[in-house]
Amino acid sequence: MQVSEGSEQARPPWIVRVVNHAWFDPFFSVVVITNSVFIGIDVELNPSAMGPRSSIIVAVQYFYTFLFCLELAFRSAAMGREYYCSKEWMWAALDVFIVATSLWEVFVDTWYAIVEEDEEGSLESFGGLTGLKAFRIVRITRIVKTVRLMRIFRFVLALRTLIHSIWHTLKSLFWALVLLLLIVYVFGMIFTQAVNGHIFDPDAPELSLEDTEVSLHYYGKLTTTMLSLFMSVTDGISWEHLGSFEVRDSCAKESMQPRFYVSFTYFCVLNVLTAVFCQSAIESAQNDHATAVQSMLANKEMHLQKIRALFSQFGNDKTSMITFGQFEAKINSAEVREYFETLGLDVEDAWSFFKLLDQDGGGSVEIEEFLKGCLRFRGQAKAIDIGQLLHDQSWLIRHQSRFHTYMETELQKLKKQITSLVTVLTTSPDSTPARRIRKRTEEENALKAAAAAAAAEVSQANV
Incomplete structure (x- = not known):
């Protein structure tokens, strides 16, 4: 959880920098995981909580308590009320609960040590706490301490996705149990009536004492029959016991009842329920906002690394631009083709693809243009x-x-x-353009007449 810009102004800047540091959450995730391992070691070495505990175990336990208190203090100081009122308020409540139980464990260990030293029980009046009562408190405290393991789900994305999916399938689980209960109830009534009717029917073939006892054990009452039917499809007992008695041979209909029940429940009902659970788990994983965001960021970072490596194949490391000549020279190489295939890009025409990357039309592509273009064109077109x-x-x-x-x-x-x-x-003869044209025509005709007259005079003079 990052500190928002609005809350940074009212918080100590160095605490905000520490909480927003890239190694803050990974460090405390390692602390949670190692603490979970330590809890298992502590229970393994002292399962009853009555024996003396090693000073190293106690010191390590107090060290983890100090780290948990330090984390809660830093987050509270950096985020303030936002830490407890945001969408992840449940994680904040879990942190407070873990710190409170850790401090309570330190207090109980100290108190138990004082009571244990008093062999005469002189401290029995001290709050009415005897050695047996202190032992019970220690046991409860150590059981509550296992709640710290839940913090792993906060930092490990895979575990968080599984828990989120399981949580959202509880509704489907409830209705699945209701459906299975109805099926078992209906078949239970049929089997109970059939078996008891055969046993107590004077006209029916008499069963041996052993078969009668086994029949009454599995089909004596409706509740025991329902339990037997439920166990037969959940590997509690072999379904062969449902029809292994001589009563199955009394009539064809009764002999088919166990087989039909097992076939219907095992191949139809349970498979459909499994499909419904899978669908619910997939939908819940897709709808988990935090999981989706982390998955998108991880995929984007992976693609960016591949694209940077691909960009370095076209040019050298000293330049941040590639030209069409460099692009065309490398596009048909096997290594570059493999890069494009891993990115989901199918480049057939180098010139057309380069024009799509070169949006400013400068004849060269910078690394930013190359990254955005490859991320934009990879895969199929989105809606x-x-x-x-x-x-x-x-x-x-x-x-x-x-x-x-x-x-x-x-x-x-x-x-x-x-x-x-x-x-x-x-x-229009009186229009100005018409007069100009007519005047020009008259002038040309006059010039032609004058030229003709002059030519005639010259010819007469020569004669």
């Missing part, structure tokens, strides 16, 4: 990618349609204006 593509496509079609409508309107206006201008120029 959000398809949704974004559909949104962009819809936006493009909508704006393109508007642009086409606008251009068509403007072209129609331009066409009308050109048509009007041509009409004006060709039909």
